[in-house]
Amino acid sequence: MKPLVNAEQMREMDRRTIVGGISGFDLMERAATGAADFICKDSPDLSSISILAGVGNNGGDGLALARILDKRGVRAHVFLVGDASRMSAESRRNLELLAQTSVEVTRLDAVSGITAENEVWVDALLGIGLDRELKGIYADTMTFLQNQARVYALDVPSFVQSDTGAFMGPTYRAHATITFGAPKVGLFLEPTRGLRGELEVVDIGIPGDIADDVGHRAYLVESSDLVRPRRPADFHKGRAGRVLIIGGSPGIVGASVLAGKAALAGGAGLVTIGTTRESSASIGLVHPTLLSKPLLDAEDQIEHSLAEADVVVIGPGLAPNDAALKILEAARVVSKPVILDAGALHLLKDRALPSMCVITPHPGEAAMLLESSVEEVLAAPLEAARKLSLKFNAIAVLKTSRTLIDDGRLTYINSTGNPGMAVGGMGDVLTGILATQLLEEGFTAEACAKAVCLHGHAADVATKNFGERGLDPLDLIEALKRLWPELEVQ
Template sequence: MGRDYNPVSLQPLYRAAEVRAMDRKAIDAAGIPGAELMRRAGAAAFAALRERWPEARTLSVLCGAGNNGGDGYVVARLAQAAGWDVRVYAATPPAQLKGDALGAYQAYRAAGGAVLEFVPADFEGAEILVDALFGTGLDRALEGAYAEVVRATHRFCGRIVALDVPSGLQADTGTVLGCAVKAELTVTFVALKRGLFTGEGLEYAGEVVLADLGVPPEVKRAVEPSALLLPPLVRGLPPRPRHAHKGMFGHVLVVGGDYGFSGAARMAAEAAARVGAGLVSVATRKEHASLLSVARPELMCHGVAGREEIQALLERATVVAVGPGLRRSGWAGMLLASALDSELPLVLDADGLNLLAARPTRSERWILTPHPGEAARLLGSSSAKIQQDRFAAAGELQARYGGVVVLKGSGTIIQGPQGQPRVCTAGNPGMASGGMGDILTGVIAGLLAQGLDPLEAATLGVCLHGTAGDRAARAGGERGLLASDLLEPLRQLVNQ
């Protein structure tokens, strides 16, 4: 498998400031008036909600003071013209409107539209509520009257549509600024904002629809994206040649499985085998080796007590996965140190990462796969701080430790040595259960063993893992989803 193998297509993501730069280029260089962009935004949003809920005929719109509020007035005017029962609530007095937003408000009023004083109970009678309060313009925690308006939306029993970005959600990081509107549909304009796809963004944005507003492609190409979005589905690895033999597909050594944790090592090893590694060995406690071989006879399981035994296994391996069920002990430290001395490609997870945090070092030949808690230990921070800006955390981890970093969580981020971070939205809350990280470790190690470079192995591995979880959840539900439920979907996906 060559280094030019590209298993996924990537879609650009941008910071809010970068999209504002596109808006300015569209106005100044492409000659599209700001008022026309606003009209197109409102029309796109109204078309999207009509397509999603074709039977609806009642609409409430919450309008703020800026251009996001202007977009809302356009939606209200179009809905009213289509015969809908429309109610507009101005969270900011219309007297404070300026520029294109003022023009949109005046056009709505000239068409006979009324603007009501905000009373939370009133809009609850509508089928659809449109959030046009802040969009991407918010950079501080909501408080006071605005926070009261946003919290009132949480009691709304109908459908909620956010324009551009749910109000209260930080467009660059996906962090909720105190409180935020929880939308079922977000119609975002010109280009995709990266905060919609990681952290709390996935939950608060709901389904995301992009309306490019007819901005010319050359305007977008002039602005470099700050992240790349991975697709929800992937294609598997290329077909194997007829003359294939197991030696062509690498030998993964999984290091872990301390007392009481042999299952973690087994799951990682089986995942590596299920995605196509030619051979898979396990280095574990002597008491576990024979039990693992009985449970999965295709695995070569070895009891390891000292350096000579692990060294013999490392000499036969092509990739090493360290961490599943490893724990933190002198035995574990010896195994990790031996793996580091081997100069083989490494995948580090779980206590492999915790041991690294205790004795930091840097390497370009490993893939680190921390969840936010492990990332916090690696950076001497806290999980809450990691979640405040997952993009920054992934970048700092890569800069400090080298290699490729996979920051797991809602909207997993993959950061390589060069280029933009990659974001994967596949996966579901059912995967918040023990063993899921062990499966991912094995998947990535199995792909590395088959010749993918580290960044592509991490990228495809994360996509396969999340998509397998989604397939397993569709088959039996999210609650009660087990890590081992992913093994059969993984085999199907890597062969498609």
């Protein structure tokens, strides 16, 4: 899993590297050289470029880049924004060095002062130092970049708060973002991810032990993280594990079947749907591999059934009624992973939860659980996922187009999935996959993150065959089964 950093951690990494003997000027030089290499490779016919530079160190990167590109025969024009008397020593030196080059430098007070007609722009206005709303020329330049053919953002697009992905002013769509030292958390959250273009991470020589020592708090989970060992030849269904899924109330029985089929496709040994007497009769007919028990109408069987399972899921297609409450109450004392989804999430208010609990709200459910609004959840999803975890003392899986998994200490950001998943039943499939990943790895946020990633990866593979529009959760389950030969190693 790829570690992601926030501004404080990046500053600490820079600081310790400088203390270790590499100067701030050298770090800037490495950042700018990496950016120049990427731009020249990405735009091989580049003959001229305009660089928008601020007076912080992000601007310093832009000034160094102008000099390096000039040396490589690219005509560079720098537009400098801000009070130059506030420049750091490194940035000032880079500005002074431009006097020995043919780079043109224009101090910019208003966007109307932009004279160059270059197609390619570099945004080196603000980096991880952005800490307030963009106003005046800072906002106007972002609007100006909206109309440029190709914009490379240095470190982060200057409208993005790098810790949260929040927009601090007008936005533009970058062709690529060239980030320095380590990828910044905010670049992986929507809607920033859709605007930052391709992401290039430039190694500026931060020693590995310093990078490890800052203590990462966020990770990106990718399909390359999904590889796992093949099962031994003497494997049996008891070892594969038992999943109990409670739900499938009349009219919404399909949700429990989808979760059950996904759990089987994920590798569970035995899957039982605990449901109403009425639904129970139909489950085996719909999918013979699924077992069923009328637990929602047979209170006396609940305790035994919970004891038999290795992972319990409560919620897919569950009507939030008294029978559901009784199950939740009985599950509170079990010491095994319990996933609370869909219908169960409506019953959590003022209720003590099982000790090993995963909750899987979509933004609407998250807003209900946090007594907030969908807009607030989506505006600050990292914060919402953390609050959910802390409030319910559970691993929170906040399902969005970039699902977040948070255990109150670490956050994982998923990188897979596509808009074809915007269809009813996809969440039920995720719940089934989550159950099997917990069977395989135990109760950890990392296991939940892999389940979310596997769900999205299967959807990405499925859409190659079926297209995004009209993707059926059953197609995803089929794709998941076909993934195993690729994901299992000796």
